[in-house]
Amino acid sequence: MNNFMLKPLGLSLLAASLGSMASVASAASVAEQAEGILNKQCVACHTREGDNQWSRISYQRKTPEGWLMTIARMQVMHGLEISDADRRVLVKHLSDTQGLAPEETDGYRYVLERRLNAQESLEPALLAEGCARCHSGARFKLQRRDEAEWEHLAHFHLGQYPSAEYQMLSRDRDWFPIMMEKLVPMLGEQQPLQSSEWSSWQQATKTDMKGRWSVAGHMPGKGDLTATMVVTPLAGEDQFSVSMSGQYADGTPLQGSGKATLYTGYEWRANLTIDGVRMRQVFAVRDGQLTGRMFNRNDESMGADISAAHMDGKSTLLAVQPGYIKAGTQSELMLVGTGLSGMPTFGKGVEVVSIRKDSDRRMHVTVRASRNHEGVNAVSIGKAKGVELAVYKDIDQVNVVPAYAVARVGGNGGSTNKLFARFEAEAWSAGKDGQTGTADDFRIGMVPATWEARPFDDIAAADNDLGFAGRLDPRTGVFSTADAGPNPQRRMMTNNAGHLTVTAQVQDGNQTHSADAELIVTVQRWNNPPIP
Amino acid sequence: MTEIHKHWWKPLALTGFVATLATTLAGCATAPMDSASLTPDSKPLIPGKEYMIMANRPHQIHVVEMENDTLYTSCDMPGDFGPGALIMAPDNHTAYMLTNHYKHIYGIDLDTCELTFHAAMSQAPNERTISMMSFALSPDGSELYSLQNPTILNRDHYRVQDTRLSVYKTADGMNAQPVRTFDAPRQVTVMATANDGSLYMAGADIYKMDVHTGKVETAIPARNWQRPLYAPPDVLAVWPIQSPRNDFTILYVTAKFQDETYDMNTAEWIYGYFNVDLETGETTTTDFAEFTEIFFTGMRSPNDGNLMYGVLNNLAKYDIKEKKQLKTSTLDHSYYCLAFSHDGKKIYAGGTFNDLAIFDADSLELIGKLELPGGDTSPTTLQAFVR
Numbered sequence: 014m015n016n017f018m019l020k021p022l023g024l025s026l027l028a029a030s031l032g033s034m035a036s037v038a039s040a041a042s043v044a045e046q047a048e049g050i051l052n053k054q055c056v057a058c059h060t061r062e063g064d065n066q067w068s069r070i071s072y073q074r075k076t077p078e079g080w081l082m083t084i085a086r087m088q089v090m091h092g093l094e095i096s097d098a099d100r101r102v103l104v105k106h107l108s109d110t111q112g113l114a115p116e117e118t119d120g121y122r123y124v125l126e127r128r129l130n131a132q133e134s135l136e137p138a139l140l141a142e143g144c145a146r147c148h149s150g151a152r153f154k155l156q157r158r159d160e161a162e163w164e165h166l167a168h169f170h171l172g173q174y175p176s177a178e179y180q181m182l183s184r185d186r187d188w189f190p191i192m193m194e195k196l197v198p199m200l201g202e203q204q205p206l207q208s209s210e211w212s213s214w215q216q217a218t219k220t221d222m223k224g225r226w227s228v229a230g231h232m233p234g235k236g237d238l239t240a241t242m243v244v245t246p247l248a249g250e251d252q253f254s255v256s257m258s259g260q261y262a263d264g265t266p267l268q269g270s271g272k273a274t275l276y277t278g279y280e281w282r283a284n285l286t287i288d289g290v291r292m293r294q295v296f297a298v299r300d301g302q303l304t305g306r307m308f309n310r311n312d313e314s315m316g317a318d319i320s321a322a323h324m325d326g327k328s329t330l331l332a333v334q335p336g337y338i339k340a341g342t343q344s345e346l347m348l349v350g351t352g353l354s355g356m357p358t359f360g361k362g363v364e365v366v367s368i369r370k371d372s373d374r375r376m377h378v379t380v381r382a383s384r385n386h387e388g389v390n391a392v393s394i395g396k397a398k399g400v401e402l403a404v405y406k407d408i409d410q411v412n413v414v415p416a417y418a419v420a421r422v423g424g425n426g427g428s429t430n431k432l433f434a435r436f437e438a439e440a441w442s443a444g445k446d447g448q449t450g451t452a453d454d455f456r457i458g459m460v461p462a463t464w465e466a467r468p469f470d471d472i473a474a475a476d477n478d479l480g481f482a483g484r485l486d487p488r489t490g491v492f493s494t495a496d497a498g499p500n501p502q503r504r505m506m507t508n509n510a511g512h513l514t515v516t517a518q519v520q521d522g523n524q525t526h527s528a529d530a531e532l533i534v535t536v537q538r539w540n541n542p543p544i545p
Numbered sequence: 546m547t548e549i550h551k552h553w554w555k556p557l558a559l560t561g562f563v564a565t566l567a568t569t570l571a572g573c574a575t576a577p578m579d580s581a582s583l584t585p586d587s588k589p590l591i592p593g594k595e596y597m598i599m600a601n602r603p604h605q606i607h608v609v610e611m612e613n614d615t616l617y618t619s620c621d622m623p624g625d626f627g628p629g630a631l632i633m634a635p636d637n638h639t640a641y642m643l644t645n646h647y648k649h650i651y652g653i654d655l656d657t658c659e660l661t662f663h664a665a666m667s668q669a670p671n672e673r674t675i676s677m678m679s680f681a682l683s684p685d686g687s688e689l690y691s692l693q694n695p696t697i698l699n700r701d702h703y704r705v706q707d708t709r710l711s712v713y714k715t716a717d718g719m720n721a722q723p724v725r726t727f728d729a730p731r732q733v734t735v736m737a738t739a740n741d742g743s744l745y746m747a748g749a750d751i752y753k754m755d756v757h758t759g760k761v762e763t764a765i766p767a768r769n770w771q772r773p774l775y776a777p778p779d780v781l782a783v784w785p786i787q788s789p790r791n792d793f794t795i796l797y798v799t800a801k802f803q804d805e806t807y808d809m810n811t812a813e814w815i816y817g818y819f820n821v822d823l824e825t826g827e828t829t830t831t832d833f834a835e836f837t838e839i840f841f842t843g844m845r846s847p848n849d850g851n852l853m854y855g856v857l858n859n860l861a862k863y864d865i866k867e868k869k870q871l872k873t874s875t876l877d878h879s880y881y882c883l884a885f886s887h888d889g890k891k892i893y894a895g896g897t898f899n900d901l902a903i904f905d906a907d908s909l910e911l912i913g914k915l916e917l918p919g920g921d922t923s924p925t926t927l928q929a930f931v932r
Contacts, residue, residue, distance in 0.1 A: 058700050058701045059701050060700075060701065068701050069701050069702065165702045165703075168696075168702065168703045168704055168705050169702070169703045171696070171705045172673070172696035172698070172703035172704070172705050173703070175647075175675050175677065175694045175696075176677070178731060178732055179677060179732060179734065179781065179783075181779070181781075183732075184732060184749075184779070184780070184781060185768065185777060185779065186768075187731070187732075187749070188731075188732070189705065189731060505858065505876070505877060505878050505879070506877070506878060
């Protein structure tokens, strides 16, 4: 068997397996079909233990992506032969019956949402050193097992990858005994199979996805967006067609459609084509609202943070766009939500000048902010609230987000796409005390900036990383990565890797603020599973 | 920028290599057993001449004649290539190669290209066992030692087993089974035998094993060294290079703190080497340079024990006593592995691509380059020997 099978199975798996199951819908329920597959194919290795219970399989809970990776590993490493359709049935069934409660995914959804520049900090350090030096911490944080199952996992890791105990952060200690004696019991205690959250979630009323949704979002490099999303049930359990129609703040339209599956009663996964780009939605749905990310399947750096509410008659506020106003100025803001009616309030020092409503999900409000007040104001309309407006006198500090980014070369005839990097300038106010870095600082929001890249250090300068690694758009902050492959023009024929400093300049009246981020441009991620 | 920050990528380089090992290791569970005679047009080596061996993809050992640095002959090897680690037997015509995804060791007579020895690291049908570049021959060549990492593959779960040292008789041919096995420490990589038959192994510490009783003692403390103000050393030695000096040399990197505050920011970063003189058993721990870049292998000159050479992205030469870099030569690509000619005048670099780079050991000038038929050399070992 060839280990490189992992490569083509990587992200295409995500699209193929977590795509629509409409094609496999039949008279038999997903549960009946899945039990049939388990009893026919999985029992080759997994012992059947009474009704609906199989060794190993029945003692774990994880996300849809987690189950997909498990089954894919059975294919790649253990010779399982299974059709894509059957695999979709298994992933759906196992995520529904042995998934995670929404609360159990809190804090780790970035990995499902493919926010690849997320910085993890795991406590205790042993978790980072023992596990997360090879893969994300979220990969195991999004699993639940009892101690005996965690022990199986540890044995699998060293058995499959014997070099694991020779790597940095292993070879300085008695790695395997530490894994067995400390890490395995710790995981069993912290992330056991059974939980009250999961018991409650299984009993909880789930959101009916069918209908119209009001959508608010923000895409780095592009700006704010609003849309309506229409969800229509298809044949098959939890299968839907989905369409989106809206626009970005700069007026460009946003249009597209696709298909979706709802896993575990709240894990929404959809593949859509939006304005000609293959996008994926990874949302968590709770109480008629959803949050998550919609991203480009070919370049996951491109994506929008999304929130949406079901247009079921309730009044909901999703966003105010933009989320800031300068004290002493007048400007038009847009409220996005559902059932918006009545007079909105924007808090102390902010007066409504005029209102223009183009639907009950979007309200354009011209407001004037007093020059004497600054701070974070609560916004409300009727009973709907939960949105804030930053009122600032001056921008006192700018941060580049992300402060540390990784882009990857790609294309050039290879099997792996380029991964770009997208930067934004985040403005902060020093608050009343005028001192940055104190408790009364408040975030203003993402503001326009001009962008420039330079070599990170002398080595990067000597190797002309700036000339080879790609190009930073001075207007949008989007870094377009260079082609993959050895470059004969470079020292040691190396590829177009680079180490750059990215600088944002933000103009606020007569003041110019600048801030830096670090950008690593590196090689392709060859092994690119759904959960890195 | 601090020195530490400047070298942030270096740990990645090592991890990258280990990731490559993982990829190679994760291959097929069963190894094909090819026929014993693979190359009919073999060419006997000439006694008294100096040769170098190295291996590359798809599955061959090349023998380079070192007087003129030309390819003398090539022998096909069975199975899937990798890692291609080689050692030369004391008889100077049998080479032993770890291959087939780290799971099999073959012996081959380079005069005839005939396979004379084969041992599967696995010793049971449901066992999958690798050796992490960890093999050596007794001084008389009659025994082969291998540190093995077994895993039992059960139907629905794996169980990692304790590591063991297996002893084979090299005369046992193509289906050699261990004649003795002993418990042995985990995390062991390269090994070498001393003239007295003791087996030295690089692991958490440098161990010395009695190959008759299995008794293990610490020859040189590494992870457990007690050097005031020194951090524990970082050691990753995976090339079993045999030195003309009859040294077993292991590079280490460490930090020496200014005082008991143990402040990393003011610590001195140091390259050093552990050494076992395989003739006398004498052991040393010696700092030799400021740590400025990673070397995958390092070796002392056959002519001057005060000169240390290292290679990866540069070939560098150090004065050990003065703790000073004497010269450095930039390379056109990375090379993993070093070897000297026995007269100490030429130094060879190989590994990665399919070429062998030859340098003047004094000036470090490139004096030749030999491109070998076949693909990349991966982490093969270069071994120079006189037939």
